[in-house]
Amino acid sequence: MTYCCGVLVRDGLVLIADTRTNAGLDNISTFRKLHIFEEPGHHVLGLATAGNLSVSQSVVSLLREGVEDHEAGERHQLRDCRTMFQAAQLVGTAIRQVHKVNGELMEQSGISFEVSFLLGGQILGDCLRLYMVYSAGNFIECTPDTPFLQIGEHKYGKPVLDRAVTYEMEISDALKSSLISMDSTMRSNLGVGLPIDVMVVSPDTLRSELLYRVEPGEPYFHDLRERWSAALRSAHASIPRPPYLKDVRTRRLTEV
Amino acid sequence: MTYCCGVLVRDGLVLIADTRTNAGLDNISTFRKLHIFEEPGHHVLGLATAGNLSVSQSVVSLLREGVEDHEAGERHQLRDCRTMFQAAQLVGTAIRQVHKVNGELMEQSGISFEVSFLLGGQILGDCLRLYMVYSAGNFIECTPDTPFLQIGEHKYGKPVLDRAVTYEMEISDALKSSLISMDSTMRSNLGVGLPIDVMVVSPDTLRSELLYRVEPGEPYFHDLRERWSAALRSAHASIPRPPYLKDVRTRRLTEV
Incomplete structure (x- = not known):
């Protein structure tokens, strides 16, 4: 599985991704799922991936080497895009090219062609934006009403973002x-x-503000986990118990 | 969708179930999903259902009217079971009977035969127990290591139970x-x-301690929702901000 999350607020963009991949429970590895495309002053893009690793890696490679545009006889890389919308379109095109090559046989082998991406960042002349691109290459853009997008195992981590x-x-x-x-x-x-x-990424800086890997045992994240657990336990304890049972038990005692 | 949860602790059993059903987003109704089988002093059972409503209702009806045992030429109801294990087996048998009648044509019509149950309670002579029964009629029992079971939309509500x-x-x-x-x-x-x-249900009472419906606007649950939100927000606020960014911003200021 995978969990990646993008948060786009007025103050900037956060993209985070875990690194665990698994083919079955008995085949677990570590792979980078957050890919950076950056030329400071021109563009800064992060691409987080979920789904079939062979598909997502092929898409990332195509985006780096260039996606063939057969009509124009050209190859397009992410650095050629002039807006974030064009960049999201290019991710979609790359997915469809991989599907054209691998989709049919994968599906015949019972492997579903499932992949999704979070593409966030800024290109000179455009704003800081965040997109989620689906397996078919279609995509949605993050807006202030719900300033986050998730891919992969999204449900466990959604309530805290919602709130x-x-x-x-x-x-x-x-x-x-x-x-x-x-x-x-x-x-x-x-x-x-x-x-x-x-x-x-902060708006209009056109460079990454932070690229960081949280390793196991890293003190801040370890502390965050402990504190969040303790805070949840005390939040739980601070809520009064349901009166439903007390009523029943009190009534019973009275009956006795 | 549906969410049902059973918690079995030393002190007793809780079963809760929502009541919303939907066939698509544009066809939403209210149906009871927590069914009670109780003869005080003899047995007290709760059966919470998730999945296809036509299947789960048929299973509940069979359990009330009696599940045919063709070999013995008899019908068995939940009240005939002498242990909770037998009761869970009977739920499994009822599911397989419904599958025999409806399964094939449902699957041909592209409707998946998906259903799951939480069966909890106590029968005279046995302990208070909790089971989760799957679509194939197989089941697992809840144990003290993880004293809860969930069916339906289980992921959003699992982190709080885990903790x-x-x-x-x-x-x-x-x-x-x-x-x-x-x-x-x-x-x-x-x-x-x-x-x-x-x-x-409290242990060894052989009657329900509480049967209650939380209606919209009910003051305690309304208050619980508000308090939990506020507690989560303050838990969130109580955790220090990540030092990663501060380092970068401070360094930048220093560079300037």
Whole structure:
């Protein structure tokens, strides 16, 4: 499994991705799923991947080497895109090219052609944007109403994002929320695991503000996990018990 | 969708189930999914259902009217079972009988024969037990190591159970945890909704301690939702921000 999350707030963009891959429970490896495409001053893009690893790696390679445009007889790389919309389109085109080559036989072999991407960043002349691209190459863009997108094992880590993330929050709070969301996912699904790759981009800087790998045992993340557990336990304890049972038990005592 | 959760602690059993059903997003209804089989002093059983409503209702009806045992020429109801294991077996038999009648044509019509059950309670002479029964009629029993089982839309509400529920907790805390788990699920999946049916059974009483329906606007549950949200927000705020970014920003200021 995989969990990747992108948060786009006024103050900037966070992309985080775990690194665990598995082919069955007995074949677990570590692969980077957060890929960076950066030429400071011109563009800074992060591409987080989920789904079949052979497909996502092929897509990333095509985006680096160039996606063939047969009509024009040209190859297009992400660096050639002039807007984030064009970049998302190019990711879609790359997915469809991989599907054309591998899709049919994969599906005949019972392997589903499933892949998804978070593409976030900024290109000179455009704004900081975040997209989620699906297996068919179609995509949606993140907007301030719900300032985050997730791919992979998204459910365990969604409640905390639903409650905590707003477009007006500061970027370091957005980063904190995404790490808590990752922690919740890692606790409930063994297929998601450390290390975690993190990218932060501030608007209009056209360079990555932070590229960081959270390794196992890293003190801040370890502390965050402990504190979040303790805070949840005390939040739980602070809520009064349901009155339903007390009524019944009291009534029974009275009856006796 | 559906969310049902059973918590079995030393102090007793909680079963809760939402009541929302949907055939597509444009066809939403309210159906009871927590069914009670009770003869005080002899047995008290709760059966929570998820999956295809036509299948789960047929299974419940068979369990009430009697599941045909062709070899013995008899019909068996839940009340005839002498142990909880036999009761879980009977639920499995009922599922297979419904599959025999409806399974093939349902699958030909592209409707998957998917159903699952939580069966919890006590029968005179046996202990308080909790089982999860799958579509094929096979089942697992809940044990103190992980004292809860879930069916339906289980992921959103699992992190809170993973952290909060222990076998030694009191029954009213177990009930509170299951309500918080239901709240997390309802916030993230519109297919799960109020009212919520609740059953509580204390060990060796052989009667339901509580049968209760949480209706929309019910003050305690409304308050629990507000308090849990506020507690999560303050838990979030209490965790220090990641030092990663601060380092970068400080370094930049220093460079300037």
